[in-house]
Amino acid sequence: MITNPVASPTAVARQWFLARSDLDALIQALRKAGRTVIGPTVRDGAIVNDEIQSAADLPAGVRDEQSAGQYRLAERADERVFGYTVGPTPWKRFTFPPILPIATAHRSGSFGFEQPKTVAPQLAFLGVRACEIAALGMQDRVFLGSPFTDEDFRARRKAALIVAVQCTTSSSTCFCSSMGTGPEVRTGYDILLTEIDEGFVIQAGSPAGAAIVAHLPTRQPTHAETGAAVDVVEAVRTQIGETLPIAGIDQRLKRQLDNPRWGVVAERCVECGNCTMSCPTCFCTSVTERSDMEGRISVTERLWDSCFDINFAKVAGGDFRARPRDRYRQWLTHKFSSWMDQFGSFGCVGCGRCITWCPVRIDVREELQAIAPVIQPIERPVAVEPVAASPGSYSIARLASVREETGDTTTLSLTDLDPAFLSGRPGQFVMVALPAFPAVPISISRFRANGIDLTIRAVGATSTALANLHPGAKVGLRGPLGTFWPIEDAYGRHAMVVAGGVGLAPLRGLVEALVANRDRFESVSLYYGSRTPEDQLFSDDLVAWSASKAIDVAVTVDRAGPEWKGRVGVVTTLFDMMSCDCSKITAFVVGPERMMQASVQSLISKGVPTERINVSLERHMECGIGLCGHCQTGPYFVCKDGPVFRLSELGDLYAREGI
Amino acid sequence: MASTGKAVRPRVAVAKFASCDGCQLTLLDLEDQLLEIVSRFDVVEFPEATSHHSPGPYDVVFVEGSISAPEHLDQIKALRKQARVLVTIGACATAGGIQALRNWADHDAYRAAVYEHPEWVESLAMATAVSDHVKVDAELRGCPIDGGQLLELLTSVLVGRRPQIREEVVCRECKRKGIVCMVVASGEACMGPVTNSGCNALCPTYGRGCYGCFGPRTGANAKSWSAGLMRSGRPPEEVWRLFAGFTGYAEPFRSVLTELGKAKG
Ligand SMILES: Cc1cc2nc3c(=O)[nH]c(=O)nc-3n(C[C@H](O)[C@H](O)[C@H](O)COP(=O)(O)OP(=O)(O)OC[C@H]3O[C@@H](n4cnc5c(N)ncnc54)[C@H](O)[C@@H]3O)c2cc1C
Numbered sequence: 001m002i003t004n005p006v007a008s009p010t011a012v013a014r015q016w017f018l019a020r021s022d023l024d025a026l027i028q029a030l031r032k033a034g035r036t037v038i039g040p041t042v043r044d045g046a047i048v049n050d051e052i053q054s055a056a057d058l059p060a061g062v063r064d065e066q067s068a069g070q071y072r073l074a075e076r077a078d079e080r081v082f083g084y085t086v087g088p089t090p091w092k093r094f095t096f097p098p099i100l101p102i103a104t105a106h107r108s109g110s111f112g113f114e115q116p117k118t119v120a121p122q123l124a125f126l127g128v129r130a131c132e133i134a135a136l137g138m139q140d141r142v143f144l145g146s147p148f149t150d151e152d153f154r155a156r157r158k159a160a161l162i163v164a165v166q167c168t169t170s171s172s173t174c175f176c177s178s179m180g181t182g183p184e185v186r187t188g189y190d191i192l193l194t195e196i197d198e199g200f201v202i203q204a205g206s207p208a209g210a211a212i213v214a215h216l217p218t219r220q221p222t223h224a225e226t227g228a229a230v231d232v233v234e235a236v237r238t239q240i241g242e243t244l245p246i247a248g249i250d251q252r253l254k255r256q257l258d259n260p261r262w263g264v265v266a267e268r269c270v271e272c273g274n275c276t277m278s279c280p281t282c283f284c285t286s287v288t289e290r291s292d293m294e295g296r297i298s299v300t301e302r303l304w305d306s307c308f309d310i311n312f313a314k315v316a317g318g319d320f321r322a323r324p325r326d327r328y329r330q331w332l333t334h335k336f337s338s339w340m341d342q343f344g345s346f347g348c349v350g351c352g353r354c355i356t357w358c359p360v361r362i363d364v365r366e367e368l369q370a371i372a373p374v375i376q377p378i379e380r381p382v383a384v385e386p387v388a389a390s391p392g393s394y395s396i397a398r399l400a401s402v403r404e405e406t407g408d409t410t411t412l413s414l415t416d417l418d419p420a421f422l423s424g425r426p427g428q429f430v431m432v433a434l435p436a437f438p439a440v441p442i443s444i445s446r447f448r449a450n451g452i453d454l455t456i457r458a459v460g461a462t463s464t465a466l467a468n469l470h471p472g473a474k475v476g477l478r479g480p481l482g483t484f485w486p487i488e489d490a491y492g493r494h495a496m497v498v499a500g501g502v503g504l505a506p507l508r509g510l511v512e513a514l515v516a517n518r519d520r521f522e523s524v525s526l527y528y529g530s531r532t533p534e535d536q537l538f539s540d541d542l543v544a545w546s547a548s549k550a551i552d553v554a555v556t557v558d559r560a561g562p563e564w565k566g567r568v569g570v571v572t573t574l575f576d577m578m579s580c581d582c583s584k585i586t587a588f589v590v591g592p593e594r595m596m597q598a599s600v601q602s603l604i605s606k607g608v609p610t611e612r613i614n615v616s617l618e619r620h621m622e623c624g625i626g627l628c629g630h631c632q633t634g635p636y637f638v639c640k641d642g643p644v645f646r647l648s649e650l651g652d653l654y655a656r657e658g659i
Numbered sequence: 660m661a662s663t664g665k666a667v668r669p670r671v672a673v674a675k676f677a678s679c680d681g682c683q684l685t686l687l688d689l690e691d692q693l694l695e696i697v698s699r700f701d702v703v704e705f706p707e708a709t710s711h712h713s714p715g716p717y718d719v720v721f722v723e724g725s726i727s728a729p730e731h732l733d734q735i736k737a738l739r740k741q742a743r744v745l746v747t748i749g750a751c752a753t754a755g756g757i758q759a760l761r762n763w764a765d766h767d768a769y770r771a772a773v774y775e776h777p778e779w780v781e782s783l784a785m786a787t788a789v790s791d792h793v794k795v796d797a798e799l800r801g802c803p804i805d806g807g808q809l810l811e812l813l814t815s816v817l818v819g820r821r822p823q824i825r826e827e828v829v830c831r832e833c834k835r836k837g838i839v840c841m842v843v844a845s846g847e848a849c850m851g852p853v854t855n856s857g858c859n860a861l862c863p864t865y866g867r868g869c870y871g872c873f874g875p876r877t878g879a880n881a882k883s884w885s886a887g888l889m890r891s892g893r894p895p896e897e898v899w900r901l902f903a904g905f906t907g908y909a910e911p912f913r914s915v916l917t918e919l920g921k922a923k924g
Pocket residue numbers: 429439440441442443444445454455456457458459460461462463464502505506617618619620621622643
């Protein structure tokens with residue numbers, strides 16, 4: 001029945017106690033009232049909802065174990081009859097039948113279409129959980145909430161009496177608390193049962209429910225019993241926790257329509273549609289015609305269908321969702337984003353059926369977090385307060401030595417500087433100033449006991465002037481600035497450093513830190529690509545690292561002369577040599593923009609989680625302290641919110657044109 | 660075609676290549692509709708029911724069986740020329756059938772092992788689907804085909820509508836019937852997620868996994884499903900057997916089998 005969401009105060013206040021041994025009285029009272037009782041019962045290794053004759057059909061002493069792609073029954077230590085969570089049968093099966101004749105047509109003699117009149121069976125749904133009451137409500141909005149209504153649904157919904165049950169346990173797949181639909185049943189029921197040790201605390205939510213309860217051998221519950229009924233629901237709430245950070249996900253998804261992860265999950269998804277068929281809110285259907293051989297009398301049947309169907313969005317000119325990734329995206333964005341626009345709520349109640357019944361174990365919660373993660377206000381542990389942190393101010397350092405790395409790149413070793421610079425962390429940078437030249441951002445390429453190194457490629461005026469300095473010269477410094485490599489993110493994992501060209505400079509300090517703490521990582525590897533062998537930075541270091549065995553070093557060049565014995569090809573070609581479980585990689589990537597994008601794409605496609613891919617962005621910077629506005633990228637000031645970012649923080653800002 | 664009267668009954672022929680005749684029999688099994696069918700169609704060529712032969716052209720030719728022997732190559736081309744609409748029926752004609760298992764084996768060795776006089780047996784090294792040789796207008800899948808689908812195809816020819824035959828996986832029918840998925844609830848192997856529907860989830864209804872006899876749904880993600888079956892602990896040999904049944908030579912099952920063949924060595 002579609003009950004008044006706010007039950008009358010007296011009905012709410014009134015509670016009864018029914019002994020477990022008397023539960024059959026409820027079922028028989030419902031049957032006596034002319035209803036067929038649909039409730040949980042064990043069939044084929046699962047607890048399905050089906051017709052039950054008596055309390056003996058209920059799954060007493062049975063519990064379920066659910067995880068992605070797996071469902072098993074087990075024994076309980078007690079005789080509880082509702083000690084499990086939702087099974088494979090969504091209640092929509094009885095209000096929105098999977099196969100339904102919706103019209104007949106004829107053109108022999110007369111011509112016409114007729115709608116069959118629904119004779120809705122008088123049903124009682126026994127054991128409806130909080131998430132499922134919410135799901136019925138969502139289908140109410142879909143089928144009855146607009147000027148165009150589904151009268152078959154209305155008739156069936158009206159004819160069903162809802163006997164709800166509070167959940168007293170949860171499964172790993174449950175996330176009702178995140179979706180705000182459970183675990184507590186609050187409205188939408190005719191009768192509500194809460195199972196405690198000896199029986200049930202009962203409430204009525206409608207006159208029809210109260211009329212049934214009046215026939216039961218109930219008594220007043222004790223304070224201990226009503227208290228236990230409250231506690232048990234609270235315990236479940238704690239047990240589930242908030243597994244999915246849901247706030248704002250509808251908006252976050254809208255910004256992720258191009259996320260490459262859609263393609264990754266679509267490679268696993270077999271498009272069986274079991275998620276949508278098991279989902280208590282999915283409402284899509286297709287029609288098929290049956291007729292006599294001449295097409296004079298026909299019946300239109302409506303079938304449950306799914307947006308995973310390959311013909312679902314086809315028109316004569318082509319298919320609007322031709323690729324599996326398009327279809328997967330339709331499903332997930334509908335449930336968690338566009339449903340909100342259409343019907344004012346999420347299309348998901350968090351029952352977890354789509355997770356349990358997915359044969360390839362796809363968990364929507366994982367996909368949502370990977371595709372549209374909450375962009376945590378980035379905690380920015382400041383390595384050290386930067387010095388000269390105001391416009392126009394610089395701290396002086398002396399150039400101790402100069403080393404030519406390649407034809408156009410030079411390393412400056414600075415000394416006599418403020419000790420703050422020595423406490424910087426790999427990945428940070430400094431603004432370097434010379435009188436009469438605009439200051440430029442340069443990464444710290446090495447921390448030494450008494451100074452820092454800057455490795456500079458002469459690409460223009462300031463960089464050339466810096467590269468041409470002689471030992472003893474002075475420079476102005478502001479820093480150390482920006483975020484640094486989150487080395488802890490690689491503890492216990494495969495640390496993978498990917499560098500292109502001069503991009504090795506901001507990574508050298510990281511490689512040294514990885515080598516120094518080698519035991520903390522499953523493995524450490526460096527993939528380094530440069531244009532030609534002559535453009536390779538830090539050749540001595542590369543040789544020493546290779547020899548140390550602490551780190552696997554693979555290098556490649558884009559083009560080479562005959563004397564080059566190593567690999568030729570872009571850096572991503574090196575990734576094919578990787579033989580580890582890619583989900584356990586933490587990657588650190590710097591290089592020219594194109595190389596970074598290609599590397600990131602490749603890592604994602606191999607299954608490296610986006611929150612474990614760190615990149616350093618090069619943007620135009622003039623102040624380095626969030627005041628000049630040059631470096632903005634979406635919401636970020638790359639100088640202080642970056643330059644090191646987790647890819648998940650960037651979402652599809654990354655590699656997006658024109659941002 | 661909508662107003663086809665008896666005078667211009669469409670001429671229907673049923674032709675057979677390498678097959679067991681089970682699909683043709685499905686037509687005869689449509690007992691209740693048989694009289695109506697023959698009153699509306701002129702069934703002129705039907706090896707299983709008559710020995711009467713009548714030359715083409717035909718409006719509809721149902722082809723059963725795979726192309727398996729040297730003479731089939733010319734026969735199917737000739738038949739195509741005589742057919743306005745050519746419909747392949749059954750796993751043999753649509754996918755090569757069980758006999759296509761030899762496509763992965765040493766044909767001569769097989770022949771020598773099975774027949775006393777292998778030199779008397781003329782067969783091609785590969786058993787292939789009819790569509791590998793000529794254009795096919797419609798397919799009825801299954802081993803054997805489903806009578807309801809056959810009736811629908813005949814009806815659609817008369818009415819002039821697109822056959823109401825769905826391109827969807829067996830899981831859809833399974834779910835509509837409310838069957839508990841045995842892959843999830845008991846770890847059983849099932850080809851439902853990659854197999855085209857049409858059988859009304861016959862095998863799952865009787866508590867066993869789908870054999871894949873209706874063949875791959877267009878674009879089925881067979882690669883992921885074979886990985887899924889292996890992830891639940893099945894060795895490549897076993898997954899190979901699951902894909903290699905009646906329709907293993909149809910893509911994308913074929914590619915998966917080739918990959919698995921490499922894996923199991
Ligand atoms: C966080 C960060 C770390 C960096 N680390 C290094 C490093 O370790 N080694 C290194 O060689 N280079 C590094 N760079 C790049 C370096 O800042 C530029 O190459 C340098 O600013 C060029 O200045 P210029 O006066 O020599 O060139 P210009 O003659 O002014 O211009 C040459 C090119 O450099 C670009 N450019 C100019 N000014 C800036 C600026 N303020 N910020 C960014 N790009 C600019 C111009 O758009 C042009 O494409 C880093 C950049 C950033 C953002």
